[in-house]
Amino acid sequence: MAEIAAAALATEQVVSTAAQATAAYTVARPTNGLKAAFSQIATAGADGTRASLVRSHHSLTVVDKRAYIFGGRTSSNNKLADNEMHSLALPTQDPADKSDYRLIPALSVLERDESVPAARSDHSACASNGRVAIxxxxxxxxALIQDATIWLFDVETSVWHALRAELSASVPPPPAQGGQAGNDFVVYGGKDEGDVPLEDVWRFDYASKTWTRLPDAPAVTSNAAFADHTLYLIAGNDDLSSSLHYLDLGQSSTAAEGPSAAAWETVVFPTNPLAPGPRPRENGGLLHVSTGYGRNYLLYFFGERSTSSLAPTDDSASSKPTQWSDMWTLQLPSSDVANKATTTLSDAVKPAKIKDAIRAAFGASGKHTWAEVEVKPPGDVAGHSGKLHPGPRGFFGYDVIEKGSSVVLWGGVDAKGETEGDGWIIQLE
Incomplete structure (x- = not known):
């Protein structure tokens, strides 16, 4: 009997250990290995006019299943595009929806020419309360535009509204080009009149019409994204490492706390051949995306090789690519349990939050880890016409679509220095 009992105990220990090992393996597997499917939605020809959609240095903003393209420079001698708004319906799962295009002239709610935004390039843009903010x-x-007006394009009425700050109550941000704008209307960075990169961060309060300066960023970069009231920056240090900087904007949301309540945090990650991670780049795409179930990522894609990697003293610089065509995801903290009415179990439970808690218990948290996105080939390669992939490019317009699992981009400058005029949907899964 003693031998049988001992054998039973040994068997139980083996089964228990195996179960723990299986559980540890299951939760330790990477959760940020995404796949991407590309589909070209439209192309435009260079017609030599300022209304041409063959352009770069423009903005693309998604509002209610439509992409709104504004400003930039066209392919015709790098001319400034006009101040008309280009609106493109995005493909949806509804067969009744048909893709269409609209060219909307600049009209003011006050019916005065001076109450519409001037033509411009390298501006900041984002969706704000169902409108396009420029x-x-x-x-x-x-030359930098000196006007500190926030221009709001109403997608329902197709007219512009001018939102000006109460200058007696606050100081607006200095003129800049190439800055980034995001939710809560926060603007970051860009370059000043002397082409010097800026590191300042500003928030505009719609109720009081005042600007507040937040803590300056610890780095200057064109790679900025906004997610869940947090500003994320990715800056390339050198060919061997880069840094993620993030600022919780919710910590400085009240006037009583002031901007000093917020503080930047930094995570350094390797970018060498022995460790997975994207190479330093500028003027590409950085967006907050989600594949559902509470799982969040930063999508870091395309762009130009960082100028620090193309130093004239580097003998191999001429053999290096000037642009990138790869895509990477950085896993962010998963969403908390939703504190609102919902009709789906996945929205209420947030399985990613639960899985991450289990992973953390096993010491296998995937937070702030990189993974390269795998590109899926089209289903029918033989019957496919046109390009299969946008190819390397920078200075394009882009935004996330609907629930965050797909991205739309338009135009840009390719590796040959030529301006593009095509639109793409990137579906992530």
Whole structure:
């Protein structure tokens, strides 16, 4: 009997250990290995006019299943595009929806020419309360636009509204081009009149019409994204490492706390051949995306090789690619349990939050880890016509679509220095 009992105990220990090992393996598997499917939605030809959609240095903003393209420079001698709004319906799962295109002239709610935004490039743009918000930028000559007005395009009425700050109560951000704008209307960075990169961060309060300066960023970069009231920056240090900087904007949401309540945090990650991670780049795409179930990522894609990696003293610089065509995801903290009415179990439970808690218990948290996105080939390669992939490019317009699992991009400059005029949907899974 003693031998049988001992054998039973040994068997139980083996089964228990195996179960723990299986559980540890299951939760330790990477959760950020995504796949991407590309589909070209439209192309435009260079017609030589300022209304051409063959352009770069423009903005693309998604509002209610439509992409709104504004500003930039066209392929015709790098001319400044006009101040008309281009609206493109995005493909949806509803067969009744048909893709269409609209060219909307600049009209003011006050019916005065001076109450519409001037043509510009390298401006900041974002969706704000169901409208397209435009701020700052550069004019035809490349000079910075001095007007500190926030221009709001109403997608329902197709007219512009001018939102001006109460200058007696606050100081607006200095003129800049190439800055980034995001939710809660926060603007970051860009370059000043002397082409010097800026590191300042500003928030506009709609109720009081005042600007507040938040803590300056610890780095200057064109790679900025906004997610869940957090500003994320990715800056390339060198060919062997880069840094993720993030600022919790919710910590400085009240006037009583002030901007000092917020503080930047930094995570350094390797980018060498022995460790997975994206190479330093600028003027590409950085977006907050989600594949559902509470799982969140930063999608870091395309762009130009960082100028620090193309130093003239580097003998191998001429053999290096000038742009990137790869895509990477950085896993962010998963969403909390939703504190709102919902009709789906996945929205209420947030399985990713539960899985991450289990992973953390096993010491296998995937937070702030990189994974390269795998590109899926089209289903029918033989019957496919046209390009299969946008190819390397920078200075394009882009935004996330609907629930965050797909991205739309338009135009840009390719590796040959030529301006593009095509639109793409990137579906992530």
């Amino acid at each position: 701020f700052a930028g550069a004019d035809e000559a490349g």
